[in-house]
Amino acid sequence: MTAVTLPLETTRAPGRLRLTSYAAWQLLLWIPTLVAVVFMVLGGTLAIAWLGIGLLLWVVPMMRWLAGRHRAMAAQTLGVPVPAEYRPVPEGTHLVGRVMVWALDPMTWRELAWALVSVTLGLLLSMIAVLLFVCVVTGALWWFGIEPIMRARARLDCLFLSYGRTERLEQRVADLTQSRAHVVDHSAAELRRLERDLHDGAQARLVALSMSLGMADEAFDTDPERARRLVSEARSTTTAALGDLRSVVRGIHPPVLADRGLTGGVEALALDLPLPVEVEARLEGRPPAPVESALYFGIAECLANVGKHAGAEHAWVRIRHRDGVLRAIVGDDGRGGADPATGSGMLGVMRRLAAFDGTMSVSSPAGGPTIITLEVPCGLSSPKTTPSSEPD
Structure with a gap:
């Protein structure tokens, strides 16, 4: 899972005019967000018959761009990073595979749910913030109300567009469980490799060494010259066996x-x-x-x-x-x-x-x-x- 943290433009909380501009920007993004929701649902429905793949290849990046803009505004409003944690798409993945990765990414569904809330409750909050500013008689309400209204909107966006503490812990447990399973499999494979290396290398040479020494022992009385050759061969075999053992040990801890x-x-x-x-x-x-x-x-x-x-x-x-x-x-x-x-x-x-x-x-x-x-x-x-x- 890839975490993209949107940097904060300033360490200070945005002023009332800046917050109002965020609300106006959110109103402008309402129509594209609504369009993205409609086409995303339509593309997902048609994808069953392979007709919506092209639509999804266009609308999912659009939805992620819209969500990214709202993450940036929420991060500025609340003064904290709002990461977008997407599952990475491996390089070289074909188009259908890319859509499958998006479909299996929980953040894709969170963004769809966010879009539905954004075009309803989110729209209402942003509209109130702008109307309080443009109406002269509500100037005092705007002065005191713009900050809590926009913080509420930002928290609403964060609720859907970023994982909470519980979800992060659950994902962490899942990742650790998966990595533990991989480590167990890797350890078992390493043990099998060591057993194979010892069996095919050092053990085979030690068996040959034992046979050479046995034949040399029998030949000492009848053929001393042959016995010396066998002992010399046994010495060479011992050197080779030590080399094999060093190679095995080097593979465990150099x-x-x-x-x-x-x-x-x-x-x-x-x-x-x-x-x-x-x-x-x-x-x-x-x-x-x-x-x-x-x-x-x-x-x-x-x-x-x-x-x-x-x-x-x-x-x-x-x-x-x-x-x-x-x-x-x-x-x-x-x-x-x-x-x-x-x-x-x-x-x-x-x-x-x-x-x-x-x-x-x-x-x-x-x-x-x-x-x-x-x-x-x-x-x-x-x-x-x-x-x-x-x-x-």
Whole structure:
């Protein structure tokens, strides 16, 4: 769900004349709002027979524009942001899919309900505010009544055009439930991967090692030269088995993180890429180990995608911790067009970060640049307590 916060033009409450201008503007928007309601209902009805899709593709953006204007006026009147929280439409979604995303978005239905109230009760409040201003005999009523009338209108708009505290908590619970399910699935898949890696790699080599040593033991008395060859082969197999085990351990928690922290780990990743990568990190401590590992693997996936798909000449990584949020920005000057919904790796990063209430956002227009932002709320430990600062 995407939150768009409309900025306030001023920190001061609008004066009476400004509030009256809002009321006049709302009266002017009454006709387009009524038209949007009629065509939205008509388009939704005809969409059952696929005839209203084109109508909805026109009227839903119109309704959102009208709602946005009223959100801005409500935000100015009440002095608080009024966010428009729409579900994002993935890039490349076809027209019917776009309409389906709109239809499943609760804010679409809230705006339709708002429009119905706006052209009735909302119209009445705005009309009273304007009439009190234009009639000379009601000047005193306008002076004292314009502010409470317009605040009532603004609260009415906010009631429908923004989620309340209870709804936000319910949505938060739903998001956490979904992310927990993804994390459980991801953990099960990781366990299966580790089991497969151990079975196909280290275990197979250790079995071969045992057989080589057994044959060498039998050959020591009768064929010492063959026994020495078998022991030499067993030594090589042991080295390979240790390499397999190190690879498995590195996939769980890279040793470079424990030794050098997130900054050093990302710098090591950058050195492995076949293009220059600029790493800039400003951390006054270390995040918790699980968060550090999650962000490291997320950055690793982003850099791997740069090397494989971006066609870039230069990439960069910026790591910051501010206001309780650990943020990593991975960018490149490649061809752009990255879509996290089409790759299992990026979906895995999202799920990994979601376990820590983190998020990933992608900006990748055609032609570039691609900028991926990873954010995880967390605190940092004191540099004096980090493993890298301990004496040898």
